[in-house]
Amino acid sequence: MVAISANADQLYIGIDGGGTKCRATIFSPAKGVLGTGLGGPANPLHGLDRTLESIMVSTQLAIENAGLSLSSVNDMVAGLGLAGVNLPSLYSQIIEWHHPFKKMFLTTDLHTACIGAHEGGDGAVIITGTGSCGFAYVNGKSTIYGGHGFAQGDKGSGAWMGLEAVKVSLLALDGLGPQTSITNAVMAQLQAKDSMAIAEKMAGKPSSVYATLARLVIECANQGDEVAVAIVKDGAGYISDLAAKLMENNPPRLSMIGGLAEPLQKWLRPEIAALVKTPKQPPEMGAVYYAQSSFAV
Amino acid sequence: MVAISANADQLYIGIDGGGTKCRATIFSPAKGVLGTGLGGPANPLHGLDRTLESIMVSTQLAIENAGLSLSSVNDMVAGLGLAGVNLPSLYSQIIEWHHPFKKMFLTTDLHTACIGAHEGGDGAVIITGTGSCGFAYVNGKSTIYGGHGFAQGDKGSGAWMGLEAVKVSLLALDGLGPQTSITNAVMAQLQAKDSMAIAEKMAGKPSSVYATLARLVIECANQGDEVAVAIVKDGAGYISDLAAKLMENNPPRLSMIGGLAEPLQKWLRPEIAALVKTPKQPPEMGAVYYAQSSFAV
Known part of the structure; x- marks a missing residue:
């Protein structure tokens, strides 16, 4: 990968996809959060087409909310945090998508939630919503406990x-x-x-x-x-x-x-x-940080 | 209903339908068990057409096994014990079926299992297979405990x-x-x-x-x-x-x-x-007893 230095004018979009909704946040290092958008379910385990549609809906709404032109999507560096992409087959399907972004970086929703909660730093998160899961990211190493799904896992959820x-x-x-x-x-x-x-x-x-x-x-x-x-x-x-x-x-x-x-x-x-x-930032901001750090490499 | 007195030459068929298979037994009061047949799933909760098909397959196999002609089905009095027919909608769907039998009597699989286990007498049964349930039939009154389905009920199953x-x-x-x-x-x-x-x-x-x-x-x-x-x-x-x-x-x-x-x-x-x-007879014999006692009324 060619190293590209970070640029204060570069636009980033952070996308957090889950089983019930998909959130997108457009971020500029110079100006902060420019706009946000909310789409439908985006869990590739429950359907790839629906996931990609929800990603695009939340993206377009965030662009409109930011008062940008739709074509600006081609200039954005995207960070995506999606459930299920720890499975190689789902990771490949998403990564092979002909996305509209300048560049796209993909990781799990747990990873972006963790990065968001700790504002880009190392740390651990416990998710207790519909399901439950534990995730730690320390010195480049990620560890997962639980998250085995209903009804056999997800205790405490x-x-x-x-x-x-x-x-x-x-x-x-x-x-x-x-x-x-x-x-x-x-x-x-x-x-x-x-x-x-x-x-x-x-x-x-x-x-x-x-x-x-x-x-x-x-x-x-x-x-x-x-x-x-x-x-x-x-x-x-x-x-x-x-x-x-x-x-x-x-x-x-x-x-x-x-x-x-x-x-x-x-x-x-x-x-x-x-x-x-207390989490410092929401998962979609974690996805922005992930896009920034991956793009800067 | 017109009272018809029991006849030693009358043929009965007892049918026990469950989630994985359907068993039919042809019985003559004069000669005992004449033949048996095994069909596929027959739980109307999981599909009416499949249930009726499994009932007919098990019936035809029992007829062949008994060495009878297929047309003899029209002379048989049938007793059916099926899961789910405690729900009025499912009971109606089965009872309205244009069945080939001389007469058909329908009750729950729990009831016929209980009748079979106690050879026609009152008693109680506990089912512990894929699911679990308790059923008592005493002095014409039936009582059910459990049987609420996986994963919320069926403890001990x-x-x-x-x-x-x-x-x-x-x-x-x-x-x-x-x-x-x-x-x-x-x-x-x-x-x-x-x-x-x-x-x-x-x-x-x-x-x-x-x-x-x-x-x-x-x-x-x-x-x-x-x-x-x-x-x-x-x-x-x-x-x-x-x-x-x-x-x-x-x-x-x-x-x-x-x-x-x-x-x-x-x-x-x-x-x-x-x-x-120990159960005295299997559920399909319970269905035979049920047919006999219902037909004799």
Whole structure:
């Protein structure tokens, strides 16, 4: 690769693609953030065409938001953080795309989230949203724990917590498990009047639907429901273990990202909770930093 | 309904339809079992056309096996036990089918399994195969516990046990859970060399695929692996609770049916294990009894 020195006028676009949405941010080293755009799902595991479409939609919206001409896309250096591209086949499919950018650099969404959280520096992140995963990037070496997907992995995630909520509700309704306030909360949210209705409404649903029930478990736990407390402690215990494992890689900083990061924080083991630092920048800015550092090489 | 008295020459066909296969048995009160046939999947939840096709294939094979002419199907009184027909919509779809039988009586697979296990008498059954469920039929009243489907219900079943096997393997490989001999057994069976390969091979797989791993957990538990023992005890504990709950309905007999019935028996609580009686007849004979008793009304 030819070394090109960084240029203050160079435009960068950072793109963070996930299972439900795709965010793009246009950045100029001289002027900062110029515009942002939001597109649809961009997880290549769930479809390449949809992913590329969402990338282009978020890019075009960011260009419009920045007040730039659409042709400016050809001058931009892009950084992409996408789920699933740790698989060689998906990495190749994206990298072989005839993209419109001046140059495109591709890595995992975990990597760009980590770079963003630590503003370009080394560090570790725990993602606890619909799924859960731990990632460390230290001295050029990346390490992943968890992230094995619903329902076999992703402990401590929203989908995991939602599945546990359904399980304890069904057991309680059968008189085969302890009574819990989760049951009524789940029945109300699903508008299900008995166990068979719960089972029918949830059968075969994707992780994102289970994740909508996680909030109920946290609320019941915060009100002292014993079954809910046990679930949240079990999930938070795993996240604490994940954090301790990540710290074995000696990251200078550790952050938590995702919808459950804030509500779970107080349930972590105290020595772990004390380690967790607020993310400095969002994943799409991590993708900008990744584009900058890759382009500068 | 016009009352028709039972006739020793009347032919009955009992059909037991499940998620993987459909069994048909032709029975004559005068001569006993005349023939049997095996067809493909017959769970109307997973497709009506396929179910009706499997019913007809198993029926035709049973007719050939009995050495009867195909037209004899029009003289037979059929009893059908099918999963899912406790849902009114599925019951209607099957009952409205232009079937070839002289008469057709439809009930759930649980009901015919129970009738078969107790040779026509009242009783209770626990199914522990790919899924798990408890059913009691006493004094004309049926009661169901569990059977809420994978992965939210069906505790103690093969699919549940297989999912637990995958979970503990992934945790162990990440160094986030105790080491267990299950891990190597799962990796060998799946031909997966690391946690990501396990996750990829199992992602989105149906319950029947998870159930193929249950045997490994039982084997590891029988060899004293602590993690495997904990899983099997947890599952067997639920099945024991299910049995105790069924006994509240005062069934004269209790049987266990399904692929895990025999291996789980020694892990049940002793007072429960002592209650479990061998099923007298298979579910397709239960369907024959159901046809006979319904036709005689």
